[in-house]
Amino acid sequence: MVLNILKKRFYQLILVAWGVGTLTFILMRSLPGDMAYRIAASRYGQDNVNSLAAELVRQELNLDQDWFSSYFHWLLNLIQFDLGNSLVSGLPVIETVQHQLGHSLLLAGSGIALSLLVALPLGTWSAVKGGLINSILVWVSTVTRAMPVFILGLLLILLLSIHWQLLPVAGFSTWQHLVLPSITLAISLAAISNRVVHNSVGKVLRSSFYQFSRVKGLSETQTFIHHGVRNMAVPIVAFVGIQLVSVIEGIVMIESLFSWPGIGHGLAHAIFARDIPVIQGCALMMGILFVLLNSIIDLMCYWIDPRGQQEK
């Protein structure tokens, strides 16, 4: 069964790598505006971008080359695991992506871990207690989620960096720099995941098998550990996995606010600069990561509850 999952995911991985790269290539080439000017602006700065610079870039990068040749060239390089060089910095794409992806994974991982530390107890508590506590938590979660993550980040900076001067505002060179963006991300994520935990726990607590285990004489703790946790875990793990994928790709605002060199921010800048090799490299890595994370989630879910896969 596990081998089947892995085999299926491997085929998916090849398809995703080709599909994402091809789609990115087509989309980027279809965008309006002259690529040479965009690249020149990012390369030489706003004060020094002009038609001469654009012409130089066009010649150097052979931008007049037809679509098919460029695509074929890219595909050939991809087969040799060569993502090429950035059109703006001239640095190998793999180095840029490694640097950015490492920071994104670190931020996403710590954000998710912190969010679980908040969401798991809160969600469980509200499911067990219900009533007023649950209502208050629904309100707090809704308000937090409705607030743009950018505002949340600013509020935390004002409190923790300006007022109490505990943490740095922006940057990435020390572990302290990771704390504020992680907390911001965690609060934003926990606002939703605590509701998923609440639902999952609530469903299990109300189930007949859970009631039965209490009736047959197990204590509350024993019932929770032996009959609750595994059953509650599947939807939570699946949801957290999806959150992790979306967080790696979509925390541009947090990265931008905290000057964190993540892949979301890098991708956004590469799109503005029409830095196609970097865009393709980022998209490719994200696609691969998506498949890998989904595979890990599948395996975890299978490990927690093999019945799910057997049913499929």
Next chain:
Amino acid sequence: MTELSYAAIAKKKQLKRGALFATLFIIVLLLVSHFMETDKVGTGLTANKSNTLSISGPWEISSLDPANQGYILTRMQVIETLLNVDNKGNIQAGLATQWHNSDDGLTWQFTLREDVVFHDGSHLDAYSVVNALNHATNKHGTLTKAAVTSIDVLAENKIEIILAKPYTSFAALLTNYSNAILSPASYDSTGKVKTLHGSGAYQMDSFSPPHQLTVKQFDNYWGQKASIPFATYLTGHRAESRLLQAKSGEADIVFTLDPSMLSQLKDNDQVTVYSHLIPRTLFIKLNNQHALLKDIKVRQALSMAINRTAIANNVLHSPDSETAQLMPSSMSKWFIEGINNNPYDLNKARNLLASLGWVVDSSGLLKRDGVPFNLTMITYADRPELTVVATAIQAQWAELGITLKVDVTNSSMIPAGHKDGSLQMALIARNFGFIADPLPIISSDFTHGGGDWGTMNWHNTLVDKAINELLITKDEQRSLVLTQQVAKAIYQDTPLLPIASYSQHTSVNKRVENFTFDPFERDYFINQMGLK
């Protein structure tokens, strides 16, 4: 028979799980540390808050090639040019101590400083300078403005540059960062910069493109040695982040603060805010052949409908920065004395437009023969105040009944729109201090129909002639007459609409001593500063 117990099995399972999670954790840690490795150059003393000057600005640095974002490298004092410029725009000695132009204006000779050591330990000589300048001529930079025929070694400490035609501002071209002198070991065989070895007061320590650059003091610097061991530059993309970095004391110096946020630093006793007028002008580039803009009266009316004083006071928060001419007063040769900086007169503007048949209809829209006066102005977000000024102009012109669409896009759309003729108007902040002398910029952007960042489809033979003469004349008096001619022609013909001189707002933490601002934005003068 082996005795089995549920507890033993459970314990074994727990151990297995623990080992699995520990392995996973270690793998993740290794992956992350591998991903996060930065390009460390050198070892030894490490940077920390007490020994590092922290600078924040909005500009990214993605390459160490001086031709690309060399402006950050000269500001951080890693690289140097043959000639420098003082705060009044006068050319000063740099890596060259003397320079001489022949009578025919075609030959330039430079005597090099003798005690200069590059960061890789090699010595600066004529060969290394010729090598660096030859690489610069093959890249995008200012040297292409002059017709350079050859760059040769005359002696161990002397070089000669031959031009195909005279270019009086050639010395000014050499002050630009794109012509920085690097050690020969910095380049690979194709001329790309692989490892940066400059000659400045600071050398590279670490580089994490495009966000961070850390430099450390260079002990063998030929000039004033730095007293602050490290300096770091961090890109702060958002104006809010930069302000908060200044407020919290995390960044010692923060450049390009958003004017609307300056009040937040007013009561902060840890920070001093400096506002310096720099040779950068905010103006609206106009397509002078556009059907709505080709009549000078329309352009004058548009100019009169802009309340520049209100924009300077309320949007830019820089009183007295409003201007109706291209150059700031610091560029005295190009500055016209005694003109009204705010020719705001809405009634006069209405009458001018009415004389051309433009009338306001019942819905408040300006129309002629049923055709509304609609225009699109593009601008870019690299400088935070541009979009706000654009919307202020949109509101002010709406009072005339003009519908202005503001399109915030990439700055490259301006030269691209200029080239393909699609541009209607653009709000830009042009740096006339990019080269010490504004003449090279004026000559390429304001003559023969205009240039990417200057006039568009505007022809003035008087200006063309004057600029051609300016490029070759060495007579200072004649040069002054000609520059004034050009400045007045641009002012009178209104081929573009100047709005305000640009103010650079900088916050400096009280722990920084001897902060000096360079109006030409070439140097942060870190080697002259100290930390309390």
